[in-house]
Amino acid sequence: MASVDLKAVSEPQLEALLEAWGEPAYRARQILAWVHKRGVRSVDEMTNLSKTLRSRLSAEAQLSTLRIEKCEFAQDGTRKYAFKTGRGDVIESVFIPDASAPGRNSLCVSSQVGCAIDCQFCLTASLGLIRNLSAGEIVEQVIRVDEDLAAAGRPERVNNIVMMGMGEPLANYGALIPALRLINSEALGPGISTRRITVSTSGLAPKIPRLGQDVPVQLAISLNATTDDVRDRIMPINKTYPIEVLLEACRAFPLPSRRRITFEYVLLDGINDSDADARRLPKLLKGLRCKVNLIPFNEHPYVPFARPPISRVQRFQRKLMSAGLSAFVRTPRGEDISAACGQLGVEVDAPKRVLRVVG
Numbered sequence: 318m319a320s321v322d323l324k325a326v327s328e329p330q331l332e333a334l335l336e337a338w339g340e341p342a343y344r345a346r347q348i349l350a351w352v353h354k355r356g357v358r359s360v361d362e363m364t365n366l367s368k369t370l371r372s373r374l375s376a377e378a379q380l381s382t383l384r385i386e387k388c389e390f391a392q393d394g395t396r397k398y399a400f401k402t403g404r405g406d407v408i409e410s411v412f413i414p415d416a417s418a419p420g421r422n423s424l425c426v427s428s429q430v431g432c433a434i435d436c437q438f439c440l441t442a443s444l445g446l447i448r449n450l451s452a453g454e455i456v457e458q459v460i461r462v463d464e465d466l467a468a469a470g471r472p473e474r475v476n477n478i479v480m481m482g483m484g485e486p487l488a489n490y491g492a493l494i495p496a497l498r499l500i501n502s503e504a505l506g507p508g509i510s511t512r513r514i515t516v517s518t519s520g521l522a523p524k525i526p527r528l529g530q531d532v533p534v535q536l537a538i539s540l541n542a543t544t545d546d547v548r549d550r551i552m553p554i555n556k557t558y559p560i561e562v563l564l565e566a567c568r569a570f571p572l573p574s575r576r577r578i579t580f581e582y583v584l585l586d587g588i589n590d591s592d593a594d595a596r597r598l599p600k601l602l603k604g605l606r607c608k609v610n611l612i613p614f615n616e617h618p619y620v621p622f623a624r625p626p627i628s629r630v631q632r633f634q635r636k637l638m639s640a641g642l643s644a645f646v647r648t649p650r651g652e653d654i655s656a657a658c659g660q661l662g663v664e665v666d667a668p669k670r671v672l673r674v675v676g
Contacts, residue, residue, distance in 0.1 A: 320377055320378070321334060321377060321378040321379065322378070322379050322381070322451065322453075323348065323349075323352050323360075323374075323378050323379065323380045323453070324352060324380065324381060324382075324403075324451050324452070324453025324454060324457070325451035325452060325453055325492075327495060328345050328346065328349060328505075331345040331348060331349065332345040338370075338373065340370060344366065344370065346504065346505065347363070347365055347366065348363060348366070348374070349499075349505050350504060350505050351363045352380065352453065353453065353456050353457075353460070353499045353502075353505050353506045354460075354502075354504075354505055354506050354507065354508075355460075356382075356457065356460035356461065356464060357380075358380070358382045359380065360374045360375045360378070360380055361375070379403075381402070381403020381404070382403065382457065382461075383400040383401070383402055383403075383408075383454065383457050383458065383461050384400065384401045385398055385399070385400060385461060385465060386399045386400065386401045386407060387399040388465065393416075394413075394414045394416070395411060395412065395413050395414075396411070396412040396462075397409060397410075397411050397412075398410045398411070398412070398458075398461070398462060398465070400458065400461065402430075402450075402454060404448075406430045406447055406448070407430070408427040408430055408450065408454075408458070408482070408483055409427060409482060409483060410424060410425060410426055410427060410458045410462060410482055411424070411425040411482065412424050412425075412462050412466075412473075412475065413425065414473055420476070421476065421477055422473045422474065422475055422476055422477060423475070423477040423478070423479050424458065424459055424462055424475040424477070424478055424479070425479050425481050425482045426455060426458050426459065426478055426479065426480055426481075426482050427450065427455075427458065427482030427483035427484055428449070428450055428455060428480060428482065428483070428484040428485070428486040428488075428489045428492070428493060428496075429446060429447075429448065429449050429450055429483055429484025429485065429488065429489055430444075430446075430447035430448050430449075430450065430483065430484070431444035431445050431446045431447040431448075431483065431484065432444065432445075432446055432483060432484045432485055433445065433446035433485070433488065434485045434488070434519045434552070434553075434554055435553050435554075436519060436539070436541075436551065436552050436553075436554075437550070437551045437552070437553075437620060437622075438541075438551060438583060438585060438614060438620055438622050440617050440619055440620075441483045441484070443619050444483075446484075446488075449484075449488075449489040449491075449492055450484070450489065450492060451492055452492045452493075452495040452496040452499060453496075455492060455493070455496035455500075456496050456499045456500055456506055456507070458482075459475050459478065459500060459506075459507050459509075460507070462475055463475055463507070475507070475509070476509060476513060477509070477513045477514075478500060478509055478513065478514045478515065479515045479517065479537075480493070480514075480515065480516045480517055481515070481517040481537070485518065485519055485521065486516050486517065486518060487516070487518045487521040487524040487525070487528065488521060490524055490527075490528075493516070494528075494531050494532060497511075497514060497516070497532045497534060498532060500514060501514065501532070511532060511533050511534050511535075512535070512576075514532075514534045514535060515534065515535040515536070515537050515579070516528060516534050516535070516536060516537065517537035517538070517539055517581065518536075518537070518538060518539065519539045519552060519554050520538065520539070520540075520552070520554050520555065520558050520563045521554070521558065522558040522562050522563050522565070522566035523558075523566070525563075525566040525567060525569070525570050526566060526569040526570050526571065528570070529570045529571040529572070530571055533571070533573055535576065535579070536567070536570055536572070536578050536579070537578070537579040537580075537581055537610075538563065538567060538578060538579070538580050538581065539552070539581045539583075540560075540563075540580045540581065540582055541581070541582055541583045541585075541589060542555075542560070542589050542594075543560075543589065543593075543594045543597035543598050543601060544560075544597070545559045545560055547588065547589055548560060551585070551588065551589070560601065564601065564602075564605070567605060567607075568604070568605065572606060576606070577606050577607050577608050577643075578605060578606065578607040578608075579607065579608055579609075579610055580602060580607055580608070580609045580610070581609075581610050581612060582598070582609055582610065582611050582612065583612045583613075583614055584611055584612065584613050584614060584624070584625050584629075584630055584633065585614050585622045585623070585625070586614070586622065586623040586624060586625040586626075586629075587623075587625075588622065590625045590629055590630075590633055592632075592636065594633070595632075595633045595636035595637060596636065596640075598637060598642070599637060599640035599641065599642050602642065607642075607643075608642070608643040608644070608645065609637055609642055609643065609644040609645070610645055610647045611630060611633060611634055611637075611644060611645065611646045611647065612647045612649075613625060613627075613630050613646070613647075613649070615649055630646055631646070634646055
């Protein structure tokens, strides 16, 4: 039975294994480049390795790959990919070309199959947590999307990563950090700058400062409320890490100069979109170098929430801006194929439950 997963093994672990086999340590980097940069599907494709080493790797290692089960195309150019993993479960990734900034092409990447955080407005939460993805499975989403675009004769390539797909990235920290380092690596991975990598979290406060120390990526916080009472109800994680604890963690995040933390705020009709909320939010974020992305709720049939009228969204934005906050309304992308924020999980082959507001 295969004992080494080439998608999950670290460089030091692979070096140790190869040295035990009598191979030079530098072979580890060659193998990892084949896996994470070139995305080979078989050890036999690693042509700069000896036949003896390839034979042993084939016998004693595994190299499972993601397979595109389905690709849906939205009218705005967004593509939603459903990938089947080597273990048979399904994850989704979303490719988002930016028409307003040609050449900026984002991939919304998943970190888990399902999610345990249970945000009450998010479809992925209806799955519960099935499992964590390995570092290789996280990176491979980038490789396979680029590969598919090239095969379709498209000129676009992924050059911006948003860890906003299925799952809570910081809950899979052990795989997230090596995955981000591989994505950033020119030698071993796609070579995407950390300035173009954003990690979004629902608020696992203790890991936020650590993230910035381990990899200098962009930070996005899914805030979505201005009081603990409301956030407790729509984001149960707030009962463990309430708003003030979360914001203290943000203040401890080692923010590079000329960067800002993004606070994501999903506007739910009659829940968190009042004038009082618009007055409280700037006060909460005072002293933080930040911007706010307002996200009108992307509706789906599994929850009892609704999108506010556009007039209220615009009023909320104006009040934030008049208080000195940079506030932007995010235009939904891929909504017609259920690829917008909070809608991932439709393709996942797992029992679904209807979400109920807790509290």
